[in-house]
Amino acid sequence: MPSHIIRNLVSAAALSAAALLGLHGPASAADKTLTVYTYESFISEWGPGPKVKAAFEKTCGCTVNFVGVADGVALLSRLKLEGAGSKADVVLGLDTNLIDEAKQTGLFDASGVDTSAAKVPGDFKDDVFVPYDYGHFAVVYDTQAMKTPPASLKDLVEGDPAQKIVIEDPRTSTPGLGLLLWVKSVYGDKAGEAWGKLKKRVLTVTPGWSEAYGLFTKGEAPMVLSYTTSPAYHMVAENSDRYQAAAFSEGHYIQIEVSGLLKNAPEKQLARDFLAFTLTPGFQDTIPTNNWMMPVAKTSEPLPDAFGKLVNPEKTFLMSPEEVAKNRKAWIDEWLAAMSMN
């Protein structure tokens, strides 16, 4: 059983000691290694990671080494901490809202990948970052607790305060920031007022998606801020159509997940190959039922039926990364002020 863990811990301790003493072991003479920084749930055994690794290793003659951190934001923090000395070749899992900040670090290089195969609503194009999946933010509701879900953001904002929603905090989570931008996209200068109204329906504001979704599935609130793809999980994995996303007539804000390669990547060509690989079926096949997001390019098989039943937004909101980066603080302050009023 897990004796290898003890070995790992011991060797980790030994390595630490060795590193402290300035000793370095001989470099291993194995084949090339591609180091990919990503978020943890991507590489967990039920995530896309294992399949992606196997598929890419079949063609590249290399070893894929995933390093997983908590989430997309942590990913960027880690890069900033490591700076130019980072061992990463590829960073996979930033979203569009983080792109501008990521570029500011000056650590990324143009991908050089033809992204014409990638079809993303809202026509996202970037020469540094390659999109690999997307999802629209949506209010997911419990059909057993709510017969008529809100049909628009306006409905949500002005609806019955007794019907609660759990949302995420834009200060600590990407979905929280997504909702903030969604409300801003629809309400513009009136966003503050809208939050003032929506506040009455907000049961609580959680630090992250997990807490919010946990409260929701425990039945605490009939609505939660999540993704249009969330119901697919319940339909495919649990065979249940209890949880559904509400289609909003104004449109939905989109989250696009991207990957990029680093200027100082030790294996730059391999990294470029990997980015190109993310747009092929070998990668895209894993997205729908492992990452529970929408693929951006062709999959080898049609998507499961459940995906056909998902809300397909007619209009997609997406602010430019620069605009988000420029206004994020002011908008969060606006949100704080509106949400803290009595």
Next chain:
Amino acid sequence: MTAIRLENVALTLGDKHFFFDTEIASGAITAVTGASGSGKSTLLNLIAGFETPDKAFPGKMGTGFPFGNATKSSMGRILVDGKDISRLHPAERPVSLVFQDNNLFGHLDLLTNIGLGISPSLKLSAADRDRISAALTRVGLGGFEKRLPPTLSGGERQRAAFARALVRNRPLLLLDEPFAALDPGLRGAMAALLCDLHRESGNTVLIVTHDPDEVARLADHALFIEDGRILVAAPVAEFLQRRDSPGLAAFLGANPA
């Protein structure tokens, strides 16, 4: 006249059985002796009310348990001056106590410690305070009202415990190895103090001790307890001559003096 009478008092603790049926002389000092675990403290606990006599004798035969003449009453009684106290709460019994150690609450000054002997909620009148000061002076601790027990020597702490017994003024004083933790030199002085206080108040004193010299020096009567029952109860002069069992012989020395 009999001050304390234990009638068919039986008690079972775990697998140990105790049985006491005896009289303790009024206005005298009685020493309680016996090996460790023989039941000396248990006897005091019964009188003090920390243990309640068994409601009925354990019916098991063949345990070697002495039934005595228990046919009349199935329940043991403890009588003080003819009054049955065996169902009274410890606080309602005419008893003052001094243990080997921890007689005083360590974080309370002597005035409070002794005052609790007068009023458990510490409602003290000026007269009460004067009595406390007088008692402290009597035991040689005049002016120690505000001192905390940890700042006192072991002997001083036991003196303070005597002062509390003094203000409580109960007819019965139970002492559980009160001098065991003191230096031999100090023991003599404390024993003398105890004798003086006893003479002044005329109370009945029961003192558990391990020291045959103490028995000889202090006591008018003595008990020897073995295996949960009283083996010998006699005036002290006679007691010192008895060698009823190897245990008693070991306690008093092989040959009578």
Next chain:
Amino acid sequence: MLTARQRLVALSGGGLVLAALFLFVGLAIARLVALGGWAAALAVVTDRYILGVLQFTLFQASLSTALSILFAIPVARALARQRHFAGRIWLVRLLAVPMGLPALIGALGLIAVWGRQGIANQGLSFLGLSEPVSIYGLTGILIAHVFFNMPLACRFLLIGLERIPGEYWLMSASLGLRGRDVFRFIEWPVMRRILPGVAGLIFMLCATSFTLVLTLGGGPKATTLEVAIYQALRFDFEPPRAIGLALMQIAVTAVILAVIALLPAPEDRGLTLGKPVRRLDAGRAGARLADTVAIGVMLVFTALPLIAVLVAGLRSDLMKLVAEPIVHEAALTSLVLSLSAGLIAVVSALAIVHAQQAAAGGGLLLRGFSLALAASSALVLLVPPIVLATGWFLMLLPTGDVGAFAAPLVAAINAAMALPFVVRLVGPAFREHRIRTGRLAASLGLSGWARLRLIDWPGLRKPLLMGLSFAMALSLGDLGAVALFGSDNLMTLPWLVYSRMGNYRTADADGLALLLGLICLALTVAGTLPRAETPEEDRNR
């Protein structure tokens, strides 16, 4: 009762721990400040938003602490008074479980009881109340903090009450002290000695609370400095600002702790071993009623959310989970990490109390040293783990393989967080032990290994094991420190719980949370094995 050499060894041991602690925290802080300078760090004190957050942090932490303690007092009193009832030891062990649960799991358990669909509201609606009562807001924060911290206070108080010598109870019965007199003259003085320390610990835990405050707080009005620190370090990536906030948190709390410490409290004088404890007052009708109510309320309040965790866990596919290699891996990693953290914490705590003992009664310098030991071993709880982790991450970056340091670093961070608790647990026992055995050991010339093996270990085994299990439980439930390094290096159980929740697998998360709770309970059982009854006790029972 120490030779000059023993004294020197003891003092240098404490000095070593103190230096290590300062370096561990100081280097991390200095490294982060180097990224942007002190000006940016100090700017936080003029930030109105931050000052509002600070105000709320202190407000909720004070209230949470007060309520936890007010609740713990009657419960600890009842448990100390009622020494013999079926299941008592399990009740005491139950008190250790909330501490080992990750905050989110505890929050979900609480919501199953107090939430809109919870048992409490179902009861109310059964009574005809249609609108569910909402706990989100200050109420929810307070309930959660009391749930996590009342048991902690209770354990510390109980340990103190159980050290009262048996003669006190016999004497109080004989003197006729009633319940309130016993409280006033015996129990309260003992509690008052323990409470400042415990209140300080709880205050720090509540002040640095993050997930509970946000999840149950109902909105951004309920924000603690810890949230702002997390935001500054993770979302905005402004390390100096994070340091400014962390220092603000430490400074303000230090002032409050100093005030608490200045409250007059009787000195702990190390009571001598007395007669076995017999509580004659346990049987009185009034006491029985009060104790039943106190213990009953505590049981319902603490056990119901735990039962909710249990029920949710049992609904998951436990057999499948237990068979998963990754679960083994995570469980083993968690255990190894928490054991390392626990051992470091216990050894450091011993060094600290030993040095304090050696410094006692010394000159001004020694007293200052003793104070520094006490203060630093307490305040380390206020340094956000994310600050330590980030600072050390940067420090170790030049070595080229930060991942290799993840395990020792996480263990060290967890050890530092557990240190204040272990010091409080081991300290009084150590002092008492030394008073009891110091002279004898010195007169026999026992020292070094012989003394450790023959005298100290048998005498201190119980508090040390308790401290170890305490520290282990505390670091078992910790998520924070691991987050930065990533799962490729370390996959712990709480991390796996979050990971599964983040992937819609709530049932798995529930099952893993149950496992975590059970491990915690097992640790506590190991830490509170019933002591072997001595013949003396046997005789007098």
